[in-house]
Amino acid sequence: MSPARKEGYYRTPVGWIPTQWRFLPIDTIAQESTLRNGNNTSLPVILCSKHVGFVRSLDYFKKKIFSDDTSNYKVVRDGLK
Structure with missing residues (x-):
């Protein structure tokens, strides 16, 4: 059913x-970040999927689909910190 x-x-x-x-x-529970990744290559690339919410890109797609240069990617920060 x-x-x-x-x-x-x-x-x-x-x-x-x-x-x-x-x-x-x-936008009622989060706000867009202006912070960019810069030279920090240790951060995981995440995405917001329709079915599971925020998830690591590598876990979701099972392969790398993002650019090698993530310096201009936005950083998602935990609002509780």
Whole structure:
């Protein structure tokens, strides 16, 4: 049975989710970083996927699909620190 026909779900712009969850636009819980990677090559490249959220690019694609030069990539910082 699809969630669309299952009691306890509601439709959001990204699909059907349980009624206990809240759908929030990303800009209500995060803000865009202006910090760039520069010469720090030790940071992992991450992406935000529709299905699993933030994940390391290498884990998601199982291969390297990003540039060797990540100096201009934006840095994602933990807002709790």
